[in-house]
Amino acid sequence: ARITFNIAAEVDGANGIFHPSTFRVYNIPRSTWLAANFDNNVKRDSDNNVKRDSDDIQTTYLTSALTNVGSLDENKYSFTFYMPENIQESKKGLTNYNQRDMWRNGSSGSATLPQNNSATLPQNKEWTNAPKKSTFVVINGTYASNDGKYSGTVNYTVHLGDFGKGGSMGNFSIERNYAYTYNMKVLDVGNIIVEAQKGDTTQYQHGAEG
Numbered sequence: 001a002r003i004t005f006n007i008a009a010e011v012d013g014a015n016g017i018f019h020p021s022t023f024r025v026y027n028i029p030r031s032t033w034l035a036a037n038f039d040n041n042v043k044r045d046s047d048n049n050v051k052r053d054s055d056d057i058q059t060t061y062l063t064s065a066l067t068n069v070g071s072l073d074e075n076k077y078s079f080t081f082y083m084p085e086n087i088q089e090s091k092k093g094l095t096n097y098n099q100r101d102m103w104r105n106g107s108s109g110s111a112t113l114p115q116n117n118s119a120t121l122p123q124n125k126e127w128t129n130a131p132k133k134s135t136f137v138v139i140n141g142t143y144a145s146n147d148g149k150y151s152g153t154v155n156y157t158v159h160l161g162d163f164g165k166g167g168s169m170g171n172f173s174i175e176r177n178y179a180y181t182y183n184m185k186v187l188d189v190g191n192i193i194v195e196a197q198k199g200d201t202t203q204y205q206h207g208a209e210g
Helices: 096-099
Strands: 002-008 014-026 076-082 102-103 110-112 136-145 151-159 180-186 189-200
Touching: 002 014, 002 136, 014 076, 014 180, 096 151, 136 180, 151 180
Parallel strands: 002 180
Antiparallel strands: 002 076, 014 136, 102 110, 136 151, 180 189
């Protein structure tokens, strides 16, 4: 699958400016099914949502190296990477984007957003709704508010999946031979908007799948 992020440099109505610098990808599968037709290997619920978990395929997951975000071009920062498919069980009942990236904060077990300041490493967070092995991207950079009250380093977490038109907020799967585009806007130091698009890709070799 091909994954592309577009991060807006200037956002109407934003309370500051975000300058992305680096990103890292978590939970990239080391292996996957050989054939794309895995219907006989997975469980599905009554709504035809995939119900496959780590027990269905024995694999390990890796974290990418810290990678630089591309330079500013046409009022956006962009980067692209490729990864094998990662099929995760859908989560029912999610109605808005913020629920995708919520995690349990410390011993209190209360849910919080990943962009809230925390010393907890991304790989050690207990996600409230996202499957444990779903792929997510952490984008690092600096944020400066327009009023001068905040200026410093920030990071934003985005769990991948098809949560745009035709998908659902509870989808955390990446399917092979598809292109996923995530358009991101930072409105405030703790407020982001991410729109997802999924489509066929014509930039892969038809003799290879992954």
